[in-house]
Amino acid sequence: MENFWGGQEDHRNKSKYRGNSRKENQRKRLMEDLYGKDRARLEMESHQRPDCHIADTLQSIMKNAKMDDRAQFNDILNRWEELVGVAVSTLCRPTAINNNILMIEVDHSSAMHVLETYNKKDILARVKTVCSDVRFIKFVPSGSKI
Numbered sequence: 001m002e003n004f005w006g007g008q009e010d011h012r013n014k015s016k017y018r019g020n021s022r023k024e025n026q027r028k029r030l031m032e033d034l035y036g037k038d039r040a041r042l043e044m045e046s047h048q049r050p051d052c053h054i055a056d057t058l059q060s061i062m063k064n065a066k067m068d069d070r071a072q073f074n075d076i077l078n079r080w081e082e083l084v085g086v087a088v089s090t091l092c093r094p095t096a097i098n099n100n101i102l103m104i105e106v107d108h109s110s111a112m113h114v115l116e117t118y119n120k121k122d123i124l125a126r127v128k129t130v131c132s133d134v135r136f137i138k139f140v141p142s143g144s145k146i
Contacts (some may be wrong), residue, residue, distance in 0.1 A: 072131040073097050083126045088119065092139070100135040102127060107142045115139055 018026070031040035073094065082090040092106040092115065104123075106112040115123070116139050124137050 022071065025043060049141050075130050076102070076127060080131060083120075083130065084123055088115070088123075091115070095140070097131070097134065100133055102131075102134045102137050104139050105144075106139050109141065112139045112141065 027109050031043055057097045076094050091111040092104050095105045120137055127134050
């Protein structure tokens with residue numbers, strides 16, 4: 001990614017209370033010292049970020065916020081009893097998706113052992129029908145930090 005800087009005073013809301021930051025003023029003085037007033041302005045403009053549509057900016061923000069993961073997690077949460085059955089759903093519940101790993105909080109250590117040993121592959125296969133991004137399942141004790 002290119003390093004863009006300078007010229008921000010053209011893009012922000014002008015206010016009589018808000019001037020350039022100290023860093024912006026230092027850059028401006030440095031460029032004027034190096035290139036002269038006329039050439040400094042052109043040089044600073046060449047380092048500005050190109051204009052883009054607000055929809056593109058919002059889309060990149062939403063992508064970084066992983067809103068798709070949250071929507072898929074809500075689908076898993078809403079269909080949890082249907083996916084694993086009533087008996088298993090009373091023992092454990094999904095808590096988060098981190099790096100394609102579904103964290104499942106389990107109430108009892110003996111239930112965690114049984115789920116880890118006998119039910120893990122089956123639960124993972126069922127979860128993948130709702131959320132194909134999930135690659136692994138991790139059972140964690142109830143109340144532990146994830």
